[in-house]
Amino acid sequence: MEPGLWPLLVFAFFLTHGLSAQEQHAPNITDLTFKNMDFAMDLYRKISTHHDSNIFFSPLSVSTAFTVLLLGTGGATRDQILKGLNLAQLEKDNSGELISELFQHLLTNITQDGTFKLQQATALFVGMDVHVDVAFSTQINQYFGADICNVDFGKPKVATETINEYVGKHTGNKVKEILITTEPLTKLMLINTIFFQGGWELPFNPNNTENARFYVDKYKIVQVPMMFKEDKFYMATDENLKVKVLRLSYLGGTAMLIVLPNRDVDYTEIDEEITAAKILHWNKKMVKVKLEVQLPKFKMEQSYAMQKILPDLGIGNIFQDTANLTRLSMEAGLKVSEVCQTVIEVDERGTTAAAATTVGITAYSLPRTFIVNRPFFFFIYHELTNSLLFMGRVIDPTKK
Structure with a gap:
C-alpha cells in the first residue's frame, strides 16, 4: 500500500471494550x-x-x-x-x-x-x-x-x-x-x-518502493513491495521485551506504532507482554533519530x-x-x-496533499536502520487522547 492512507472499518453487531478508573477520582x-x-x-x-x-x-x-x-x-x-x-x-x-x-x-x-x-x-x-x-x-x-x-x-x-x-x-x-x-x-x-x-506526515516516495524479502518464519520467505524512507523518526528500544518501536505520524494528530521483535525473538513471545502501560511507556521513551525505514505495503x-x-x-x-x-x-x-x-480493507497509500521533504545526510552521520522484514505488531492511535483506533499483527504481508 502506498504510504499513508488507512481506510478501515467495520463491524456488524456487538464488539468489545475495556476500561476501569482509579477509585480515587471520577472516571475520565x-x-x-x-x-x-x-x-x-x-x-x-x-x-x-x-x-x-x-x-x-x-x-x-x-x-x-x-x-x-x-x-x-x-x-x-x-x-x-x-x-x-x-x-x-x-x-x-x-x-x-x-x-x-x-x-x-x-x-x-x-x-x-x-x-x-x-x-x-x-x-x-x-x-x-x-x-x-x-x-x-x-x-x-x-x-x-x-x-x-x-x-x-x-x-x-x-x-x-x-x-x-x-x-x-x-x-x-x-x-x-x-x-x-x-x-x-x-x-x-x-x-x-x-x-x-x-496521510503520512513524512510520506514515502513510491519511486523508492522495491520488492524485498520478508521472513514469515524460519522456513518461509516471501517477496513484498517494500517502501523506503530516510528521515528523522521517533523510536524506542525495549531491551527487556526485546523489541524496537517506531512511531510514524499521520497528519492531524494520529500515529502508528510499529512494534518489531528482535531477529532472535518469535512474535508469540511478545503476545502476552504488550499492555497499555507498555505502549504508554514506549511513547514516553521515544527519541528522534535519523533512520532508514523500510516498511512493507499490505492489505x-x-x-x-x-x-x-x-x-x-x-x-x-x-x-x-x-x-x-x-x-x-x-x-x-x-x-x-x-x-x-x-x-474489509487496510490500505496505506500516498496522498497528493502531503509533500515529501528531503533531509540531507552527511557522511559522518549515517542513519540507523529500522527494517520491518519479519512479523510485527501495529497500533493506530489518536495522540491527544491515547485512544487506540486500530491494531493488528502482520505475519505475512502478502496475505489479506
Whole structure:
C-alpha cells in the first residue's frame, strides 16, 4: 500500500471494550482509553488462539458498539459485559450513562480535528414487530447519534440490501457487503462502522518502493513491495521485551506504532507482554533519530465470529435465551444470535496533499536502520487522547 492512507472499518453487531478508573477520582477519558488498550490486547490474544495468521480489528468500534448495547441490558447480561469489557469500575450508579458520556466526549475529541478523516456511525436495525423502548432510543441518539431503522428480516434479501447500503454509505463505499444474508428469525442487529483515512506526515516516495524479502518464519520467505524512507523518526528500544518501536505520524494528530521483535525473538513471545502501560511507556521513551525505514505495503480483510470469542472473556449470556435486553425492548426472547466483525480493507497509500521533504545526510552521520522484514505488531492511535483506533499483527504481508 502506498504510504499513508488507512481506510478501515467495520463491524456488524456487538464488539468489545475495556476500561476501569482509579477509585480515587471520577472516571475520565484517560481511564477509558487506558483500559480500552488493555481490553484490546485481551481480545487480540483470544483471537490469536483461533489462528496464527494476520489479525486486524478496531478496538474503538468494538467499544462503541458494546457501550450502545450496554444501555439496553440488565441483570447478569449487563454484569457480564461490564466485567468482560473491564468497565465495572467506571460504573458508579448502574445507569450506564457515565460510560456513555465518556465515550461521547472521547469521540468528540477524536473527530474535532478535520485534518484526518474519521467517520463513525451506529445503527440499530430492528424487526418490524419489535418495539424499541423510547428511553433507550433517546439515549443512543443523544450519546452516539445512533439511528434506529426498521427492517423486515422475514425478507432476507431486502434486509441484507438495506443494511449493506447503510454500511456502504458510512464507509465511503469501502465496505459494500458486510452481510451476505440475514436469518429470517433475526430480531435486531446493531451495526457500528468506522472509516479512517490519513496521510503520512513524512510520506514515502513510491519511486523508492522495491520488492524485498520478508521472513514469515524460519522456513518461509516471501517477496513484498517494500517502501523506503530516510528521515528523522521517533523510536524506542525495549531491551527487556526485546523489541524496537517506531512511531510514524499521520497528519492531524494520529500515529502508528510499529512494534518489531528482535531477529532472535518469535512474535508469540511478545503476545502476552504488550499492555497499555507498555505502549504508554514506549511513547514516553521515544527519541528522534535519523533512520532508514523500510516498511512493507499490505492489505487485509478480516472477519471474526465474535460469538465464539467473547464467551472466553466472560461475555456469553448475551448470546443465549436468558439474555436480558429488557431496557432495549420488552420483546420476549431477544438475544444476540450472531456477532461478526469485518475489516474489509487496510490500505496505506500516498496522498497528493502531503509533500515529501528531503533531509540531507552527511557522511559522518549515517542513519540507523529500522527494517520491518519479519512479523510485527501495529497500533493506530489518536495522540491527544491515547485512544487506540486500530491494531493488528502482520505475519505475512502478502496475505489479506
